[in-house]
Amino acid sequence: MTQNAVTAAILVIGDEILSGRTKDKNIGYVADYLTALGIDLCEVRIVPDVEVEIVEALNALRHRYTYVFTTGGIGPTHDDITADSVAKAFNVEIHEDPRAIEMLLVRFKQGDLNEARRRMARIPVGASLIENPVSNAPGFNIGNVFVMAGVPAIMQAMLDNVAPLLQNGVKVLSEIIEVPGIKEGDYGVGLAKIASAFPDVSIGSYPHLTETGFSNQIVVRSRDGRLLKEAVKAVHDLLKELQAQGF
Known part of the structure; x- marks a missing residue:
């Protein structure tokens, strides 16, 4: 994360998420959405329907990041x-x-x-409303916090209305390098040295299962195209060196 990055956190609220009864489908969607806007998602927290837990988490996150997006509980x-x-x-x-x-x-x-439905119209003083074209029950924005529904289709529609209000960051560029036949343990030390040499570049190694067995991918990410190119070259040079050694 660079010094001037636009940052965000997600606060997922709901006992049903923690119990496993409801499987969260919002985190990945919001993460992809924010990445496309150049916003760094830095933290995700899941808390129960307990006031003190929600308040403590929200206050911690809203003072730490540019934006906080909550889902559930409205x-x-x-x-x-x-x-x-x-x-x-x-x-x-x-x-x-x-x-x-x-x-x-x-x-x-x-x-x-009725009384139950009118609960959805209770809004903190000073908040702006987030329109909900799916069910019409609004979310709201107060300070740097955007409060949205937990139902994925409704949350997604709300997020489309939130997006124009957000400060966009510089988009992250990325390149995926396939590493067939070389194990993580064989390139781990060399990859760590490259990561140390490029502190403003994110370098991750990810094993995945293919039809022929396990393979690895190295993902290189940076907002600086020049640094990305240099780091990618360094990774390719490392892999070529290991292949020459018989790995």
Whole structure:
């Protein structure tokens, strides 16, 4: 991560994620989305539907990164406490927001807007609303925190509306180098020396299973095209040297 990088964290909220009942599908999607915008996703936390846990995690993350994206806990049931927890983290009041009521009335008749559904209109004071074209129940933005739904289709639609508000960073360039026939343990020391020589380049080694057995990939990533090219050459030179030695 460079000094001027735009950074982000994801805070996933929900007992159902921690219990395994619901399989998270949002982290990978948000990670890909942010990468395309040149934003570094630096941390992901998963917390239960417990106010003190949400508040502590949110306060830690929002002071550390450029942006925080939360998913989950803004529905109509008693255990959806994200909005209240965010209000507490920012030390502001939370009230039923007439703007959110108007959005809900696009989907629900006035008589169907019962107490449970009106919970989705409770927004921390000072927050901006994030439109939700799928179910009309809005998310919200306060400070550098964007609060979105946990349902993937709804979260994705909200994220599309959030994207224009974000400061984009310089996109990361990457190159994948296939390493057939050479084991990680054989190139590990040499790769570590290359990584040390290029501190502004991210170099990772990733084994994967193919039809013929295990193979390895080395992924080189940098925002600087020149450094990327130099580091990739160094990796290729290392592999050629090892192949010449019979590895």
